[in-house]
Amino acid sequence: MAPAPIPFVDLAAQRRRLSGRIEAAVQRVIESGAYIMGPQVAELEQRLAAHTGVAQVVSCANGTQAIELILRAWEIGRGDAVFVPAFTFAATAEAPAWHGATPVFCDVEPETFNLDPASLEAAIGHAATLGLKPKAVIPVDLFGVPADYRAIGAIARQHGLRVLQDAAQSYGASRDGRRAGAHADAAATSFYPAKPLGCYGDGGAMLTDDADLAARLRSLRFHGMGGGGQYDNVQLGTTGRLDTIQAAILLEKLAILDQEQAARQRVADRYGAALGNLAITPRTPEGVASAWAQYTLRLPDRDRVKAELAGHGIPTMIYYPKALADQAAFAGSPVSPTGIPVSRQLTAEVLALPIHPYLEPAAQDRVIEALRRALGA
Numbered sequence: 251m252a253p254a255p256i257p258f259v260d261l262a263a264q265r266r267r268l269s270g271r272i273e274a275a276v277q278r279v280i281e282s283g284a285y286i287m288g289p290q291v292a293e294l295e296q297r298l299a300a301h302t303g304v305a306q307v308v309s310c311a312n313g314t315q316a317i318e319l320i321l322r323a324w325e326i327g328r329g330d331a332v333f334v335p336a337f338t339f340a341a342t343a344e345a346p347a348w349h350g351a352t353p354v355f356c357d358v359e360p361e362t363f364n365l366d367p368a369s370l371e372a373a374i375g376h377a378a379t380l381g382l383k384p385k386a387v388i389p390v391d392l393f394g395v396p397a398d399y400r401a402i403g404a405i406a407r408q409h410g411l412r413v414l415q416d417a418a419q420s421y422g423a424s425r426d427g428r429r430a431g432a433h434a435d436a437a438a439t440s441f442y443p444a445k446p447l448g449c450y451g452d453g454g455a456m457l458t459d460d461a462d463l464a465a466r467l468r469s470l471r472f473h474g475m476g477g478g479g480q481y482d483n484v485q486l487g488t489t490g491r492l493d494t495i496q497a498a499i500l501l502e503k504l505a506i507l508d509q510e511q512a513a514r515q516r517v518a519d520r521y522g523a524a525l526g527n528l529a530i531t532p533r534t535p536e537g538v539a540s541a542w543a544q545y546t547l548r549l550p551d552r553d554r555v556k557a558e559l560a561g562h563g564i565p566t567m568i569y570y571p572k573a574l575a576d577q578a579a580f581a582g583s584p585v586s587p588t589g590i591p592v593s594r595q596l597t598a599e600v601l602a603l604p605i606h607p608y609l610e611p612a613a614q615d616r617v618i619e620a621l622r623r624a625l626g627a
């Protein structure tokens with residue numbers, strides 16, 4: 251009989267560890283009746299601010315909306331260019347396009363899979379020749395590794411661009427002594443269940459040291475509310491609040507996040523030691539502690555290996571099977587003059603292995619053994 255499949259992400263193990271605390275927290279919200287903007291929402295925002303070292307945290311309905319609202323607060327729209335990596339999840343480019351701005355796709359670095367500053371620089375010049383106004387760049391901390399904000403920040407300052415950190419996959423990571431969310435003019439994160447800090451539904455947050463921006467974002471997430479309260483609408487806004495129940499769940503999970511990330515690091519170290527000479531394993535740049543949202547190999551023979559692992563009950567994922575610039579939704583969007591060869595090559599080679607804080611060594615050894623066999627080692 252084949253052994254039981256290994257879960258790709260094991261949220262049930264996390265729930266067992268929290269032994270009833272989440273259920274109790276949810277029950278308290280249900281009994282309180284404060285389903286919208288209950289006290290847990292403000293408490294979560296304060297805890298996230300303390301945890302990241304960012305002055306202002308504004309929670310919202312999801313990570314995509316977090317990017318959208320920040321761009322809206324910056325009044326980015328038609329005629330504006332927003333630079334995004336070509337190798338990322340749809341939301342990064344969707345948000346600027348939704349506002350009528352033009353996403354301009356840049357290539358990524360082959361080792362970190364993050365925005366390549368040289369490709370960004372070339373794209374800025376190109377956007378201007380297309381008659382677009384370069385306004386912002388959205389580096390993505392892909393798979394948990396914060397992008398190279400020093401290099402990107404220098405280019406952004408030179409060209410007057412705002413920097414929006416897409417920290418959807420990197421909550422809890424750090425680079426150069428700063429937590430993810432603290433590297434740019436503003437940051438967006440996601441609490442989608444499978445993210446490093448996930449709730450039991452959709453959720454997100456916006457982080458910034460800019461108090462005026464934070465005030466604008468608080469208003470935008472609540473129908474453009476002004477100083478006169480809920481029925482004083484001073485700007486166009488939306489229903490963008492985080493549910494109290496999700497905030498209560500996140501408070502319980504945030505309390506154990508640092509321990510969980512140490513456990514993810516141990517899993518990543520074990521993979522690195524066992525697989526380092528068989529495949530291209532993830533490289534963490536100097537000064538970076540990854541959130542290890544994913545553990546992604548590069549394998550020339552990816553599809554065959556994936557099929558073999560599946561036969562042994564080992565799930566793997568392909569993030570991402572297509573460069574975003576090649577998706578129908580973004581047909582015709584400009585691409586950096588460097589092209590996006592690295593992004594396209596990665597789509598053919600990447601394979602994400604199971605990684606989560608509760609992956610036991612015995613289960614991880616099954617993944618490693620199956621991979622060694624598939625790779626003929």
Ligand SMILES: Cc1ncc(COP(=O)(O)O)c(C=O)c1O
Pocket residue numbers: 312313314315338339341342390416418419439440441442452453454
């Ligand atoms: C890189 C990236 N950006 C943005 C998002 C959007 O987050 P959400 O799913 O909460 O809208 C995600 C996640 O799904 C993501 O992976």
